[in-house]
Amino acid sequence: MLAEFLPILLLFVLATAFAGGSLLVSSLVGPRMPNPTKLSAYECGNEPLAEVQSARFPVKFYMVAMLFLIFDIEAVFIFPWAVVFRELGWFGLGQMALFIAILGVAFIYEIGRGGLEWD
Amino acid sequence: MTGHDAVFLLVALFTGGAALLTVTSKNLFHAALFLAATLAGIAGVFLVLRADFLALVQLVVYVGAVAVLFLFGLMVTRAPIGREALDGQNRGLALAVSGTLFVVLSGLIIQSFGGVRAAEVTGPGIREIGIAIFAHWVLPFELLSMLLLAALIGAILLARRESGESGEESVERRIDFGDEPSTEAGAQALPAADTAGELPAGEPVAGGER
Amino acid sequence: MESPPLWVPLFTTIVVFAFFLLSTALLIWAERRVVARMQTRLGPNRVGPLGILQTLVDGVKMFFKEDITPGMVNKPVYTLAPLVGVIAGFLAIAVIPIGGEVTLFGETFTLVVADLHVGALWILALGSIHVYSVFLAGWASNSPYPLLGGIRSSAQMVSYEIAMGLAVASVFIYAGSLRISDIIEAQAGDGLIPGMPGWFAIPLLPAFLVFVVGMVAEAGRPPFDLAEAEGELVGGFNTEYSGMRFGMFMLAEFMQVVTMSAIVVTLFLGGPSGPTFGLPDAIAWVMPIFWFSLKMSLFIFFFILLRGALPRARYHRLMDLGWKVLIPVALVWTMVTAAFVLLNELGGLATETRWVLAGIAGVIVIGLLVLGSSPDDASDAPVPPDEDPAASDHDKVTS
Numbered sequence: 250m251l252a253e254f255l256p257i258l259l260l261f262v263l264a265t266a267f268a269g270g271s272l273l274v275s276s277l278v279g280p281r282m283p284n285p286t287k288l289s290a291y292e293c294g295n296e297p298l299a300e301v302q303s304a305r306f307p308v309k310f311y312m313v314a315m316l317f318l319i320f321d322i323e324a325v326f327i328f329p330w331a332v333v334f335r336e337l338g339w340f341g342l343g344q345m346a347l348f349i350a351i352l353g354v355a356f357i358y359e360i361g362r363g364g365l366e367w368d
Numbered sequence: 369m370t371g372h373d374a375v376f377l378l379v380a381l382f383t384g385g386a387a388l389l390t391v392t393s394k395n396l397f398h399a400a401l402f403l404a405a406t407l408a409g410i411a412g413v414f415l416v417l418r419a420d421f422l423a424l425v426q427l428v429v430y431v432g433a434v435a436v437l438f439l440f441g442l443m444v445t446r447a448p449i450g451r452e453a454l455d456g457q458n459r460g461l462a463l464a465v466s467g468t469l470f471v472v473l474s475g476l477i478i479q480s481f482g483g484v485r486a487a488e489v490t491g492p493g494i495r496e497i498g499i500a501i502f503a504h505w506v507l508p509f510e511l512l513s514m515l516l517l518a519a520l521i522g523a524i525l526l527a528r529r530e531s532g533e534s535g536e537e538s539v540e541r542r543i544d545f546g547d548e549p550s551t552e553a554g555a556q557a558l559p560a561a562d563t564a565g566e567l568p569a570g571e572p573v574a575g576g577e578r
Numbered sequence: 579m580e581s582p583p584l585w586v587p588l589f590t591t592i593v594v595f596a597f598f599l600l601s602t603a604l605l606i607w608a609e610r611r612v613v614a615r616m617q618t619r620l621g622p623n624r625v626g627p628l629g630i631l632q633t634l635v636d637g638v639k640m641f642f643k644e645d646i647t648p649g650m651v652n653k654p655v656y657t658l659a660p661l662v663g664v665i666a667g668f669l670a671i672a673v674i675p676i677g678g679e680v681t682l683f684g685e686t687f688t689l690v691v692a693d694l695h696v697g698a699l700w701i702l703a704l705g706s707i708h709v710y711s712v713f714l715a716g717w718a719s720n721s722p723y724p725l726l727g728g729i730r731s732s733a734q735m736v737s738y739e740i741a742m743g744l745a746v747a748s749v750f751i752y753a754g755s756l757r758i759s760d761i762i763e764a765q766a767g768d769g770l771i772p773g774m775p776g777w778f779a780i781p782l783l784p785a786f787l788v789f790v791v792g793m794v795a796e797a798g799r800p801p802f803d804l805a806e807a808e809g810e811l812v813g814g815f816n817t818e819y820s821g822m823r824f825g826m827f828m829l830a831e832f833m834q835v836v837t838m839s840a841i842v843v844t845l846f847l848g849g850p851s852g853p854t855f856g857l858p859d860a861i862a863w864v865m866p867i868f869w870f871s872l873k874m875s876l877f878i879f880f881f882i883l884l885r886g887a888l889p890r891a892r893y894h895r896l897m898d899l900g901w902k903v904l905i906p907v908a909l910v911w912t913m914v915t916a917a918f919v920l921l922n923e924l925g926g927l928a929t930e931t932r933w934v935l936a937g938i939a940g941v942i943v944i945g946l947l948v949l950g951s952s953p954d955d956a957s958d959a960p961v962p963p964d965e966d967p968a969a970s971d972h973d974k975v976t977s
Contacts, residue, residue, distance in 0.1 A: 251375065254415065256587040256691045257672045263595050264668035268661050268826055271641070275822030280644045288649040290721040290818065306443045308526055310733050313897075314440035315523040317736040318433040319516050320905065321706075324743040325425050326509070327912065328699065329498030331750035334916055335923065341502050342916050344509065349909055351513040355520045356906075362524075365901050367894030397717060401655070404710070424699040432706025436736060439713055443729055494696055494756060 309367070323352060372487040376416045383409030397442060404435035419491020583685070591691050598671050601836045601874070602829065603633040609832075609882045616886035637825070645821030648719075655718035660823045663711030663830035667837060670704035673697035673758050674840045677850050677867035689850075689867070690758070697758040698750065701841055702743050705796060709735045711830065712798075712815050719818035727814030730804055730893060735796055737900040742792040744908035745785040748915040749778050749845050762849040779846040781936075784911045784943045786846045788904045793838040795900065798831060799881055801888035802896055839877035840870075847873050907943060914939050 327345065334341040359365065386405040393399040407430040414423035492500070501509050607622065607630055614621025622629035647653065675690035694700055709732045716728015750756055753764040767776045779786040795802040804814070816827045843849060852869030854862045891899075918935060 251372070251416070251418070253692050253694060256591045257669065259588055259591045260595060260669060260672050260691055261665065263592070264665045265661070267599075267668075268664040271826065272645075272657070272661070272822050275641045275643070275645055275825075278641055279821060280642070282644065283646070287646050290648060290650060306440075306729055308444050310729055311437075311440050311444045312523045312526055313733045313737060314433075314437040315519065315526070316901070317740060318429075318437050319519055319523075320740040321429055321433040321743070322516060324740065324747065325429055326501070326512075327744070327747045328750060328756065329421070329494050330502055331747050331912075331916075332494050332754060332756065333498035333502060334751065335754060335919070336499070337502055338924075339920060342913075342920060344502060344506060345916070346913055347510060348513045349913065351510075351517055352520060353906075353909065355517050355524070359520065359524050360902055365897065367897050397652075398655075401714075420694060421696045421699070424696050424703045427703040428699065428706055432703065432709070432739075433736075436706075436709060436713070436732070439717075440729075440733075 319352065323349070370487055372416070376413075376486050379409060379412040379416055383413060397439075400435065400438045400442060403438065404431050407431050407435060414491065417486060417489045417491045421494040421497060422491060586685050586687060587691075590687050590689060593687075594671060594676060594689065594691050595668065597676055598668070598833065598836055598840075601871075601878075602833045603637075604630075605836055605878050606633045606636075606832050608878070609885070612879070612882045613886045616883075640822055640825040643821040645823055648721075648818050650720045651818060652718040652720060655714050657823065659711050659715035659718055660819070660826035660830065662714065663708060664826050664833070666704050666707045666711065667830045667833040670701055670708075670837050671840065673700050674837075674844050675758065675762065675850055676840075676870050678863060680863045693757060693759050696756045698746060698756045698761065698845070702739070702746075705739055705742070706736075708830075708834070709739075711827075715819070715827070716815040719815070721818050724815050724817045727804075727817065731798060731815055734802065734804055734893075734896060734900075735798070737897060738792045738795040738904070741788055741900055741904035741908055742796060744905060744912060745788040745792060746845060747908070747912045748782050748785040751912065751915050751919055752778055752782065758844060758849075761845060762851060765848040766851055775848060775851075777846060777848045782846070782911075782915065784907055784939075785915070786842075788908045788911070789842060789846065791899070792904060793842060794881070794884060795896065797834040797838050797881075799835060800885040801891045803890060804893055804896060835878060835881050836874070839874045839881065842877060843870065843873040910942065911939075914942065 326348070330341065330345050334345070337344075383406055386402050386409055390399050390402040390406055393402055408427065411423045411426035411431070414420075414426055610632070611621040611629070622632035625631040625635050647656065672691040673694055675688070675693070677689035680687045680689060712735065713728050713732040716724045716726070716731075719725065719728075749761060753761040755761065755764075761778075765776045765778055798804070816824060819827060850866035850870035852865060854865040857865065918939070921935070
């Protein structure tokens with residue numbers, strides 16, 4: 250089975266060589282004339298307004314990542330279920346329906362109280 | 369040493385090295401990246417043990433979701449980045465705890481699987497895992513949905529403060545970028561371009577002590 | 579099963595690599611030509627016939643551009659980000675067969691890099707690694723707009739990844755496997771109605787639609803190109819990039835269009851299957867490659883049309899669509915599909931019953947769509963396109 254991944258390893262090497270080689274060649278043949286303006290933040294042409302390192306983002310993004318994790322786990326459980334559910338029959342379907350319903354109710358509640366509004 | 373062992377050794381060295389860098393890195397963001405690399409290395413270990421489904425699940429869930437959650441967490445918590453910021457006072461304690469954990473876990477693993485050679489292991493495929501979960505371990509599976517439910521409720525509680533139910537959230541504490549940038553940023557950028565150099569100095573800006 | 583000599587899979591890998599690289603180059607050219615036509619311009623037409631070599635020339639030019647590394651960036655991560663994007667993009671194609679079996683030089687080549695037993699999961703895993711490219715670029719740039727763009731794009735990508743993952747679940751239910759060759763095999767026969775192809779896009783239409791919308795958003799293409807909303811974020815996560823590093827981001831983005839088209843063709847449209855018109859065996863191997871390329875090209879064309887025709891969606895609409903419409907639809911549809919398959923296999927349904935069930939399912943899905951989109955208030959009036967996305971993007975490539 251590891252042999253199956255050998256071509257993938259080759260693909261990885263090819264892709265890395267292609268991307269890394271391009272960057273390398275470009276850095277060798279490309280011009281290099283730095284000046285203070287070039288080396289400052291491009292942003293939109295102005296002096297940067299905010300100090301980036303101390304910036305905080307709305308917790309909403311964290312919530313999206315959290316929901317993503319939860320639904321990712323759900324999806325990962327659905328996959329093996331999808332492969333074997335024929336053998337399990339209605340029992341398996343009920344199992345998964347219950348699993349999805351428990352999360353679904355909370356999710357609907359979340360949407361209902363506006364947890365996913367991006368004002 | 370067979371080729372299989374050599375591959376395992378390489379993967380294990382990569383994982384161990386990344387794990388070491390995770391705890392020694394001074395930059396919190398770099399540490400999170402090394403953590404992602406460690407988790408990817410564990411996927412490699414699964415692969416060497418011929419459990420390709422588990423390996424990809426490890427990639428999807430841990431590298432793709434848990435580590436990304438960490439990164440998002442750094443973004444919302446104003447992570448301190450610098451030499452001293454992260455030097456905790458608990459090095460000795462941390463070393464003792466992790467050392468004990470390491471000894472206990474390796475003892476358990478050696479006791480359980482000591483005689484097994486990695487080259488002979490065939491990890492479960494997706495079908496075996498599906499049967500195991502949905503035919504034998506039904507109750508734990510349904511309990512797991514309760515665990516996820518708890519996480520979901522946690523997310524709801526997190527969002528509660530932000531969605532302005534109390535209305536007490538002061539304007540300064542909300543970041544001036546990131547919240548609703550699409551219109552404001554565009555609107556500010558245009559006039560500012562014309563009058564470069566006379567930007568409003570007193571504008572309340574996050575961390576504006578620059 | 580005796581395994582072929584080692585050079586056979588290696589040769590196949592190189593062929594697949596070249597195929598996708600070439601497709602990407604052609605896509606960039608085709609996109610500029612087609613979008614130009616839609617805007618009554620000519621588009622690139624100087625280099626080679628119809629300007630077809632333009633991408634190549636642009637690529638070469640990219641080498642001789644100054645690759646500025648601004649002072650405030652985090653250098654290792656700044657360089658790592660575009661590499662992650664390109665490498666993840668190339669690796670995602672590993673499980674996609676671009677044709678059938680080819681017999682040359684006395685060896686049989688199967689035109690796929692690796693037919694993994696969990697191939698479909700491989701695609702999703704690489705998709706989730708692609709998020710890192712965007713996030714790292716935003717963070718490493720250490721500048722407000724890229725940071726903002728990076729976070730917003732990665733939130734967008736993870737949201738739609740879920741929708742895509744749940745949408746393909748119904749494909750796995752139908753095929754009973756995650757192996758790509760099994761999925762293609764399962765689509766080989768007739769469909770529900772004799773004479774129709776057995777492509778999953780037909781019985782699983784809602785999942786197919788969710789997947790297509792999801793892949794447009796995942797690839798960060800218009801109308802969901804918040805990743806590089808030039809009008810709002812001055813280019814998004816790649817604002818601080820220039821030269822070859824920027825070129826790598828462009829390559830990764832366009833390659834994702836090709837990859838996504840290839841994936842949707844494989845999962846929902848039968849992959850390389852198609853009639854061979856009774857050609858002799860010696861040249862019949864060309865047909866699967868032809869069918870695959872044709873289907874993929876049609877999808878790429880669809881991507882280009884979307885870009886030329888639609889204004890950019892606003893961020894909250896984008897997230898609303900993903901979380902409130904696509905994910906619920908995909909979840910419900912997964913359950914409906916499973917129930918249908920069980921009914922069908924246990925009872926052996928008559929054709930009429932199938933139609934009735936399909937009708938009920940359709941009503942449910944349409945109802946969900948209506949419910950999902952109705953709560954919008956008046957403040958959601960459509961925003962006129964603020965500028966021409968294609969033209970400004972084009973400027974950034976060529977200037």
